[in-house]
Amino acid sequence: MPLANAALLFFFVISPLGVVPAMLAALKDVPVERHKRIIVRECLIALGILLAFMAGGRGLLHMLNISLSAMTAAGGVMLMLIALRLIFPTPEKNMRVEIEHEPFVVPIAIPYIAGPSILATELLLVAREPDRWPVYLGAILIAWVATLVILYFGTSLRRFMGDRGLMAMERLMGMILILIATQMLLDGLVQTLKDAGF
Numbered sequence: 001m002p003l004a005n006a007a008l009l010f011f012f013v014i015s016p017l018g019v020v021p022a023m024l025a026a027l028k029d030v031p032v033e034r035h036k037r038i039i040v041r042e043c044l045i046a047l048g049i050l051l052a053f054m055a056g057g058r059g060l061l062h063m064l065n066i067s068l069s070a071m072t073a074a075g076g077v078m079l080m081l082i083a084l085r086l087i088f089p090t091p092e093k094n095m096r097v098e099i100e101h102e103p104f105v106v107p108i109a110i111p112y113i114a115g116p117s118i119l120a121t122e123l124l125l126v127a128r129e130p131d132r133w134p135v136y137l138g139a140i141l142i143a144w145v146a147t148l149v150i151l152y153f154g155t156s157l158r159r160f161m162g163d164r165g166l167m168a169m170e171r172l173m174g175m176i177l178i179l180i181a182t183q184m185l186l187d188g189l190v191q192t193l194k195d196a197g198f
Helices: 003-014 016-026 032-064 068-087 108-113 116-128 130-152 154-195
Strands: none
Touching (some): 003 130, 032 154, 068 116, 068 154
């Protein structure tokens, strides 16, 4: 997969435009002047987690004896569940976590940025083509920078787009994630059938 395609895939899986409303909800009790500092800190923590998982994820797969086809299908299921929560949020099941203090690691770094879907996606790409890890490293850095910029200016985006505009973007990101999740799930099932000799 070319660098641009991988970066775009990572960007859509992280879905920063869909994260903005949930992030602002997590920061609602924090003084506005601290928002940007917290966002940068959480993005850096998330980047560390993404890079650590990219470096050690293949070893974890081998240690647990998990096949790529199983990981692909599981990644598709996880991404599908997240996408459905973006498109059809309910008071009980949505992306927003209510906290009464300043967020640290949870929920902004994990799972809003470095969530199970992006960790599974980067692991799959690196496991399939281990020799191309520099390309995927560059792609994750590009997607991370784009995410940082969008989240950093999240308050300005809310003022510009309004709550309804952000909600529409959240739904759009969910639709794109459903397409990616469906493809991942189908790829995993097809590979499983091939491995079984069908």
